[in-house]
Amino acid sequence: MTVVIEARDVEFAFGQTPALRGASVAVEAGEILAIMGPSGSGKSTLLHCLAGILVPDAGEVLFDGIRVDALAETQRSSLRRDRFGFVFQFGQLVPELTAAENVALPLLLSGVHRKQALPRAYAWFARLGLDGLEQRRSGELSGGQAQRVALARGMVTEPQVLFADEPTGALDSLTGEQVMDLLVGAAREQGTTVILVTHEPRIAAYADREVMVRDGRVNAPDRIAS
Numbered sequence: 001m002t003v004v005i006e007a008r009d010v011e012f013a014f015g016q017t018p019a020l021r022g023a024s025v026a027v028e029a030g031e032i033l034a035i036m037g038p039s040g041s042g043k044s045t046l047l048h049c050l051a052g053i054l055v056p057d058a059g060e061v062l063f064d065g066i067r068v069d070a071l072a073e074t075q076r077s078s079l080r081r082d083r084f085g086f087v088f089q090f091g092q093l094v095p096e097l098t099a100a101e102n103v104a105l106p107l108l109l110s111g112v113h114r115k116q117a118l119p120r121a122y123a124w125f126a127r128l129g130l131d132g133l134e135q136r137r138s139g140e141l142s143g144g145q146a147q148r149v150a151l152a153r154g155m156v157t158e159p160q161v162l163f164a165d166e167p168t169g170a171l172d173s174l175t176g177e178q179v180m181d182l183l184v185g186a187a188r189e190q191g192t193t194v195i196l197v198t199h200e201p202r203i204a205a206y207a208d209r210e211v212m213v214r215d216g217r218v219n220a221p222d223r224i225a226s
Ligand SMILES: Nc1ncnc2c1ncn2[C@@H]1O[C@H](COP(=O)(O)OP(=O)(O)OP(=O)(O)O)[C@@H](O)[C@H]1O
Pocket: 014, 017, 018, 019, 037, 038, 039, 040, 041, 042, 043, 044, 045, 046, 199
């Protein structure tokens, strides 16, 4: 299998607070990886370093053979826009835009014309069971509906890697599982690699593989029964 994205001995500190202390992980193309670990262990920081949002203080991040950590901010920004998708805990939809415009947004930012972008966005509403909600604003959607719209927005550009940081963290368990079913289904169909941060074992169970972050380092999960 081909490794598509990888962190090698990544270190990152917020001022005096070390968040990553030599974190390494390699993710294969099409793989769904769950990053687990206690609160404050460095999961989100690792995801942000892999996604080129944060630049490591030391170590390397490689995506598709490119040293992401060595790129200039404008190049990292293009990479995030054109090759990556994102879903966060609180959908973070733009409240002034309709649901369909929110989904179309990454395409519009990539320079796709509105006439092409909106139909591509609309196609996701049927796919994710959101028919009829295209014109709603985020304040008129339930938490689960808003998160499915956020998922559509993360997938609409057909990214190579989808980064999902606690995508079901704000949802009840049934709604969270529905969102995960849709996320995994869409990723498998498109061959998208998924990097999923979660502290919920039930959500991590959707992944092909789990890793644990502890004290800023990545370990295989401790499977020994306590
Ligand atoms: N913006 C920030 N400024 C200062 N310190 C930060 C910042 N973000 C995170 N940290 C610190 O970095 C460490 C790792 O944080 P991170 O958010 O990566 O952990 P996490 O495992 O994702 O936690 P959680 O499960 O609670 O979201 C923690 O000690 C945290 O307090």
